[in-house]
Amino acid sequence: MVAQAHQLVARSIRPGVTTKYLDSLVEDFLLSKGAIPAFKGYHGYPATICASVNEVVVHGIPNDVPLEEGWILGVDIGAYVDGFCGDSAWTYPVGTIDSNAQRLLEVTKSALLNGIEQAVVDNRLSDVSHQIQSVVEANGFSVVRDFVGHGIGRKMHEAPQIPNFGAPGRGPRLKAGMTLAIEPMVNAGNYHVQVQQDNWTVVTIDSSLSAHFEHTVAITDEGPVILTAL
Numbered sequence: 001m002v003a004q005a006h007q008l009v010a011r012s013i014r015p016g017v018t019t020k021y022l023d024s025l026v027e028d029f030l031l032s033k034g035a036i037p038a039f040k041g042y043h044g045y046p047a048t049i050c051a052s053v054n055e056v057v058v059h060g061i062p063n064d065v066p067l068e069e070g071w072i073l074g075v076d077i078g079a080y081v082d083g084f085c086g087d088s089a090w091t092y093p094v095g096t097i098d099s100n101a102q103r104l105l106e107v108t109k110s111a112l113l114n115g116i117e118q119a120v121v122d123n124r125l126s127d128v129s130h131q132i133q134s135v136v137e138a139n140g141f142s143v144v145r146d147f148v149g150h151g152i153g154r155k156m157h158e159a160p161q162i163p164n165f166g167a168p169g170r171g172p173r174l175k176a177g178m179t180l181a182i183e184p185m186v187n188a189g190n191y192h193v194q195v196q197q198d199n200w201t202v203v204t205i206d207s208s209l210s211a212h213f214e215h216t217v218a219i220t221d222e223g224p225v226i227l228t229a230l
């Protein structure tokens with residue numbers, strides 16, 4: 001359901017569209033499928049999606065500002081189906097974007113996918129974290145420290161926390177049946193972020209662009225399975 005909602009967003013993003021409109025599209029879609037939006041009402045969060053434009057890192061609240069050509073938009077979607085939660089974020093280009101923004105999206109997506117490859121039985125949790133950090137820093141970008149991924153299952157946020165940085169070989173040993181939400185947040189500038197007055201919107205302190213990709217992943221004896229991809 002979360003993956004299908006992202007497909008809907010991908011088809012609908014263009015200059016002139018507002019993030020409130022995208023929020024209503026996703027909410028209507030999830031409800032029509034009997035899925036329950038996971039974010040709305042979570043600690044008072046007011047919307048179904050998070051919509052994080054340009055220097056907004058995560059947790060942007062949908063608004064009435066029309067998207068402009070050249071922007072990037074992070075869309076985070078979570079939903080409960082049959083008592084289990086899925087959580088996935090993707091950063092989309094609005095129309096044509098410049099080459100540095102394009103590179104930021106590609107590196108962040110590749111950091112996520114490389115991290116997921118480390119989500120295998122008998123690895124340790126921080127092997128995932130370390131792999132993500134390595135990919136990001138090898139490409140000259142920085143990993144946000146103040147927000148992390150998480151275990152996920154019957155609740156959206158379960159133990160353990162999953163940093164996107166750190167030394168390998170630490171933390172719990174990974175076992176078949178664990179389900180993780182892995183979600184690198186990557187800044188084009190330095191890694192420092194701050195929360196705005198609305199108590200939700202997280203922005204880069206240096207106003208550099210930021211990207212966010214997230215999948216919910218199951219660890220199995222046959223390797224990692226991405227549950228939020230079609």
Ligand code: MF3
Pocket residue numbers: 038039040042045050059076078087088089150181214
């Ligand atoms: N993917 C985000 C997370 O894992 C979504 C939470 S947004 C909130 O924390 F609004 F629900 F807080």
Ligand code: CO
Pocket residue numbers: 087149150181183214
């Ligand atoms: Co998450």
